[in-house]
Amino acid sequence: MTNYTNLLKEYDLKVTPQRVAIVEELYNNGHMNIDDLYKKLLSKFPSISLATIYKNINAMVEKVFLSEVKLPNSKSVYELVKVEHAHLVCSSCGHIEDIMLDASSILEEASKITSFKIDSTNIVLSGICPKCSK
Ligand SMILES: [Zn+2]
Ligand SMILES: [Zn+2]
Numbered sequence: 534m535t536n537y538t539n540l541l542k543e544y545d546l547k548v549t550p551q552r553v554a555i556v557e558e559l560y561n562n563g564h565m566n567i568d569d570l571y572k573k574l575l576s577k578f579p580s581i582s583l584a585t586i587y588k589n590i591n592a593m594v595e596k597v598f599l600s601e602v603k604l605p606n607s608k609s610v611y612e613l614v615k616v617e618h619a620h621l622v623c624s625s626c627g628h629i630e631d632i633m634l635d636a637s638s639i640l641e642e643a644s645k646i647t648s649f650k651i652d653s654t655n656i657v658l659s660g661i662c663p664k665c666s667k
Pocket of ligand 1: 623624625626627628661662663664665
């Protein structure tokens, strides 16, 4: 089992039971939005508020421990920071999956046609997942 306490310390983040629980949920479930996290954490911390979750998430995003994935037409989800990747989103069930895509050709293409200085990418591909297309 991963030691989330040490992980948080490594990122210079204060360790609280709530924070450890958030990290644990994200580690086990992959991508979750704030509402999902709130529902999960309520069972462990009946007095936790949505605002507390927001505050904790923001602190961890600020330290680049978590990253926010902005999705078109739905709430942002969060995940533990890892190597850069794109996301597949099922428009039927909302399932989100990581896909290791090399964005360098897109960036190269973009820099040819615009003088815009691009410093970040957020690639979300949507479609129907294998389960839903059955
Ligand atoms: Zn699906
Ligand atoms: Zn991801």
